[in-house]
Amino acid sequence: MTVNSIIEIKNVYKFFGDLAALSDVSLDIKAGEKVVIIGPSGSGKSTLLRSINRLEEISRGSIVVDGQDVHDKSSNINNIRQELGMVFQSFNLFPHKTVLENLTMAPIKLKGIDKEEAKAIAVDLLKKVGINEKANVYPSKLSGGQQQRVAIARALAMNPKIMLFDEPTSALDPEMIGEVLDVMKNLAVEGMTMVVVTHEMGFAREVADRIVFMDDGRIIACEPPETFFTCTDHPRLKQFLSQIL
Amino acid sequence: MKDKPVKIEITDGAGIPAKNDAGLISAWWISFIGAISIITYLVVTKPDPYKDILMFVPDGILVTFQVTIFSIIGASIIGLFTGLGRISKNRFFNLIASTYVEVVRGIPLLVQLFYIYYALGRVLLVPDMLSAIIAMSVCYGAYMGEVFRAGIDSIDNGQTEAARSLGFDKNQTMFLVILPQAWRTILPPVGNEFIALLKDSSLVSILAVADILRRGREFAAESFQYFETYTMIALLYLLITLILSKGVSHMEDRLNHYDR
Ligand SMILES: Nc1ncnc2c1ncn2[C@@H]1O[C@H](COP(=O)(O)OP(=O)(O)OP(=O)(O)O)[C@@H](O)[C@H]1O
Ligand SMILES: [Mg+2]
Numbered sequence: 316m317t318v319n320s321i322i323e324i325k326n327v328y329k330f331f332g333d334l335a336a337l338s339d340v341s342l343d344i345k346a347g348e349k350v351v352i353i354g355p356s357g358s359g360k361s362t363l364l365r366s367i368n369r370l371e372e373i374s375r376g377s378i379v380v381d382g383q384d385v386h387d388k389s390s391n392i393n394n395i396r397q398e399l400g401m402v403f404q405s406f407n408l409f410p411h412k413t414v415l416e417n418l419t420m421a422p423i424k425l426k427g428i429d430k431e432e433a434k435a436i437a438v439d440l441l442k443k444v445g446i447n448e449k450a451n452v453y454p455s456k457l458s459g460g461q462q463q464r465v466a467i468a469r470a471l472a473m474n475p476k477i478m479l480f481d482e483p484t485s486a487l488d489p490e491m492i493g494e495v496l497d498v499m500k501n502l503a504v505e506g507m508t509m510v511v512v513t514h515e516m517g518f519a520r521e522v523a524d525r526i527v528f529m530d531d532g533r534i535i536a537c538e539p540p541e542t543f544f545t546c547t548d549h550p551r552l553k554q555f556l557s558q559i560l
Numbered sequence: 561m562k563d564k565p566v567k568i569e570i571t572d573g574a575g576i577p578a579k580n581d582a583g584l585i586s587a588w589w590i591s592f593i594g595a596i597s598i599i600t601y602l603v604v605t606k607p608d609p610y611k612d613i614l615m616f617v618p619d620g621i622l623v624t625f626q627v628t629i630f631s632i633i634g635a636s637i638i639g640l641f642t643g644l645g646r647i648s649k650n651r652f653f654n655l656i657a658s659t660y661v662e663v664v665r666g667i668p669l670l671v672q673l674f675y676i677y678y679a680l681g682r683v684l685l686v687p688d689m690l691s692a693i694i695a696m697s698v699c700y701g702a703y704m705g706e707v708f709r710a711g712i713d714s715i716d717n718g719q720t721e722a723a724r725s726l727g728f729d730k731n732q733t734m735f736l737v738i739l740p741q742a743w744r745t746i747l748p749p750v751g752n753e754f755i756a757l758l759k760d761s762s763l764v765s766i767l768a769v770a771d772i773l774r775r776g777r778e779f780a781a782e783s784f785q786y787f788e789t790y791t792m793i794a795l796l797y798l799l800i801t802l803i804l805s806k807g808v809s810h811m812e813d814r815l816n817h818y819d820r
Pocket of ligand 1: 331334336354355356357358359360361362363
């Protein structure tokens with residue numbers, strides 16, 4: 316265990332009935348690190364990511380985020396989650412709120428930030444993701460790429476220490492993938508700790524400090540991109556890479 | 561995020577006009593014009609007793625609406641909690657809510673009314689009108705519970721996950737994110753329940769509540785003109801129900817077309 320790990324995943328198991336979605340998964344992530352998780356469908360990538368903010372309860376093991384045991388019943392999960400921004404494949408913006416309200420709602424209600432200040436922060440964030448002119452429209456009026464950028468901004472509005480992304484570009488038309496990845500790359504440059512499940516190998520190669528390959532609920536390989544793509548130690552990984560590259 | 565227009569159909573409901581029923585020659589218009597014409601014809605050609613009946617009943621219309629409106633409010637509150645209980649992972653709340661729904665659905669409305677009414681009115685000395693409203697609320701709360709449950713179920717789980725991952729707790733998620741979206745699905749069936757409740761509220765006339773039907777019975781008992789009185793009563797109920805069902809179908813339309 317490294318002292319400055321902001322996420323410590325230790326011997327985690329997750330069972331759905333008999334199915335082991337996660338088997339003895341351990342992973343330490345340092346503050347500021349960018350970790351990309353790849354692997355075939357059903358290998359447990361989402362389950363692992365969702366365990367980090369307890370959207371999924373784990374069966375065994377422990378996950379510590381910023382010194383707090385996420386799955387300990389005595390820890391305040393709602394507070395821990397404020398440190399963990401999450402971006403979903405299907406955006407999940409609140410359709411009954413304007414773009415601006417999507418961003419200000421949580422900071423106002425959860426952090427007690429006053430309305431005007433929350434608005435100012437939201438406007439800045441919208442500028443950052445390049446859609447400040449859409450602040451007062453409803454999400455249904457936005458393209459997929461715009462919605463996903465708003466979703467990222469919404470998560471950032473809580474000023475989290477860590478951002479989790481679960482296939483943020485998989486639901487997007489190809490021409491919109493770039494704009495979302497650009498926002499994520501900027502975030503990476505600013506030093507955000509990021510855990511990203513994605514099939515975008517270009518992004519992984521460019522941004523990741525480490526790439527984790529999962530198969531059948533296990534972490535098979537965890538390497539920096541330089542060695543990852545040429546890694547031949549693992550037959551499953553070799554086969555996976557030959558399919559996607 | 562999915563904007564699927566879910567339609568909840570729980571109740572025997574009222575005759576909500578179907579979409580293709582919108583023209584001038586539709587069942588609704590025929591009934592509506594028919595009811596008005598017959599009432600007018602009867603009152604003009606035979607003011608005795610029809611005009612007298614019409615003058616005698618309005619107090620009852622007010623009472624019927626009072627019972628209906630307060631009962632639907634009561635039923636909605638009970639329904640909200642029942643719906644929340646039905647989807648709750650907490651075994652205890654879930655069991656209470658489910659049992660309540662099961663019991664209420666298993667006993668005829670009239671029997672429940674009598675039972676609650678006498679329990680409250682005779683044993684606890686609650687005023688007549690209030691016991692009638694409470695009785696109706698309890699009966700309809702079970703159906704409203706199903707409406708709320710279905711409405712909440714219709715909201716994509718991703719909404720809950722997004723809210724929870726921002727740090728909202730369960731209650732905040734329900735009241736800030738889920739229910740404000742679910743009302744679009746909930747409102748039309750609540751409208752239907754309102755109409756069904758209005759019709760069923762005629763049952764309270766058997767208790768000592770002076771609604772439309774009760775007023776009619778009083779009139780008939782004095783004048784012995786049973787047939788004439790109940791003709792008028794039936795027409796009045798029909799008219800009220802028709803107007804309300806038109807209102808509900810308008811509301812349904814507006815919610816469906818409501819494009820944000
Ligand atoms: N709620 C659930 N109930 C039962 N089984 C589940 C549940 N969620 C996931 N699983 C199973 O757990 C395994 C891992 O699923 P997970 O969603 O983590 O995979 P993934 O790597 O994210 O796949 P994909 O690339 O398709 O998103 C799969 O076999 C899946 O069917
Ligand atoms: Mg997944």
